[in-house]
């Protein structure tokens with residue numbers, strides 16, 4: 001069946017035809033048949049250079065041979081045990097060695113679980129209820145963090161079914177704004193358990209922190225006994241060996257991981273300082289559990305992944321990213337457009353607007369219709385980006401110079417459409 005027919009069929013059995021909302025772009029998404037390296041192939045016979053990369057996990061590209069090898073061996077030895085394995089210790093040691101704030105790790109299944117558990121732990125450790133999150137940040141799909149972005153200081157639920165009793169404890173602040181956070185803490189410091197932040201915002205396009213901003217958050221949280229949580233579900237193992245905390249030189253109290261850590265398989269993790277982590281059951285009484293926690297297949301894939309992510313990997317990815325962003329800027333200039341090219345390391349996005357993007361409000365002023373036209377034009381040419389102005393695009397090790405060249409030529413063509 002072709003994608004269009006599959007989508008019509010899917011809608012009968014899956015809400016909206018998909019299993020996660022962002023996948024359902026109009027008029028219908030392509031259905032994948034297979035993927036390899038930098039390419040994804042659809043059931044209609046097309047191939048695409050992939051910059052979505054499953055929304056972040058695939059830093060080595062699709063179907064990396066070393067991961068396939070490691071996982072195949074594990075499959076023959078069983079897929080779930082419900083008892084501990086030595087490999088869990090090995091992966092935990094890898095995380096602890098790389099990540100500055102990590103003394104201990106709890107493995108789970110998704111980034112959503114990781115942020116939910118981090119917030120519970122922060123509340124238990126401080127005896128306080130409120131958390132601060134930034135407008136436009138995404139920390140997964142659970143009730144504590146599904147708060148309408150940009151709705152002001154009070155937490156209004158983003159979805160029906162989320163009680164206001166829950167989200168009233170979630171306080172919003174604009175990203176990159178020191179004064180707003182200082183004011184919030186001034187008035188509510190005795191109630192705030194944690195600040196949770198994506199050190200590089202990756203769910204509203206791509207917004208790096210202003211110089212000194214993460215340092216500011218570290219200082220003001222430490223002074224007020226507030227726990228600082230870095231949500232590194234995207235940046236973890238992507239922008240440096242030790243993630244954003246190494247890249248920017250700022251060490252939080254807790255960190256959440258997902259995406260890359262499972263080597264392309266489902267995985268999430270919470271890590272942090274020993275005195276906090278030891279509060280987690282069974283060594284402490286803060287409850288966290290999961291049938292598939294530390295799943296041997298995901299753990300094996302994670303080990304195979306991390307083995308390849310050494311410092312030279314990050315040097316290469318940083319220069320590949322720089323080269324692409326520079327190329328995008330040149331193509332924009334050739335087309336007489338002043339759109340903002342955002343990103344760092346292997347993360348990038350073009351904002352369809354002029355001028356800097358420092359927070360949610362700036363991002364939201366972009367021309368989303370223009371972006372959608374650009375997305376579709378690129379898709380026609382065999383380039384797959386995440387289908388939204390407010391997602392981040394990713395590079396993998398598998399993306400070649402030739403891939404980048406083809407991409408820039410297609411972007412040039414696509415921008416001509418958008419300009420009209």
Ligand SMILES: *Cc1c(COP(=O)(O)O)cnc(C)c1O
Pocket residue numbers: 109110111112113115138139140141198202203231232233234258259268
């Ligand atoms: C993707 C993402 C999550 C949620 O992870 P899932 O594995 O999809 O539950 C949380 N935080 C950030 C920053 C993310 O990008």
